[in-house]
Structures are given as C-alpha cells and as structure tokens.
Amino acid sequence: MKKMINKLSAKMLTVCITSSLATQSVWAAGIPPVTAPTGGNGGGLIKTFQNYMGDGILLIGLMLSSWALIRVVSNGITTYGEISDGKATYKDLGTTAVVGVVLASATFWMVTQATEIF
Template identity: 40%
Template sequence: MTSRRHITCTRAWLALTSLAVNVAQADLPTMENPSRGAGGGLLDTIKNYAYDGGILIGLLIATLAFLGVAWHSLTVYADVQNQRKTWKDLGAVVGVGALLVVVIIWFLTKAAEIL
C-alpha cells in the first residue's frame, strides 16, 4: 500500500513540476539599443555601447565626488559641534566642495562631448 501511495505522490509531484516548468518558460527581453543607436555594423554598435559605459563611469565619478564632499562636510560639522573647528572652516569646506563638484561635472560633460 505504501508503494502505491509513493507512486501516486511521485506522479503528482512530476505533474506539478512539469506545470511549473511550462509556466516559467517566458521569452527573454530584447536587448535595448545604445543611446546613439545600433550603428551600421557590429563595430559601431560596440563603440556606442562603450560610449554609454563611459557616460555611466562619469556619473559614478560625479556621484563619488558629491558623496566625498558631503562626508567631509559632515565630519567638519561634527568638529564644529565639538568646538575643534569654526563655522568659517565649515563654510570653506562646503564652498570649495560645491565648486569642486561643479567643476567635475563640467569636465565630465566636456569629456562626453569629445567621446
């Protein structure tokens, strides 16, 4: 009796797994063209994907610059609260940091035009 029950459970398990496999078979999404278009051939398409990768790296650099300035500003603010630095120091850090981030974004924009 247990062997018949085992066979029935096995058949039910196989039916459920085959149903799940059939449901899970979906079409893969198509790959999106790069921002400059697919290009005339494989080499142009690769260059256009490399351009998009360069732009992404530039965005990551700008993000890291912003986070670095923000982190340093917070540490100087903590030093101001502990009376180790003055408010002038914090103003200088924020001002120079903001200018630095603007210059970095400007340079990255110029670099994107050159690419």
C-alpha cells in the same frame, strides 16, 4: 505511495512548464523593447557594442562624480560637527563648502564634456 507522489509532481511540473512556454508571448507582450545606445544602433554589432561601452563609461563617470559630491557633503558635515567640539570655526566650514562646491561642479562639468568624446 512515494512513487505516486513523485510521478504526480513530475506531471505537474511538465504541465506548468508547457503552459508557461505556450503563453510566453502573451506575457512578454507588455515588455518594452531594449533602447538603443545614445551613439546609435546602426553600423553592425561591433559599432553597437562600442556605443553601449561609451554609455557604460559615461555611467561610471557619473557614479564617480556622485561619489565625489557625497564625499564633499560628508566632509562639510564632519567640519560642522567639529565646530561644536571647538576644533574648527565657521570660517573652516565656509572654506570647506566653497572648495567642495567648486570641486563637485568641476567634476560634473568634466563628465559632461567627456560625453562629447564618446
């Protein structure tokens, strides 16, 4: 009985794999093509790889900028919490907000300027 179940399951697996391979082109028909990097797709494999690397470096820079913005907001929330404890004043919160906005803006500006390099 066990042999018969194993044979049946092996045959079912073979049928499933064969049918999936036969209809793969139909399933993949709706998938959009891979987009080219921003630097272009021409010039050979190495140039295309370099363009993808430039996009990757830009993405890392934007993620670091987002992290900096999150840290600025977190510091502002912490300062606001310290106001209720009496450890800080609204002047400290204003200073934190102004410095944080300037730092976050400068970070995003530098990342957008770096896009011209790549």
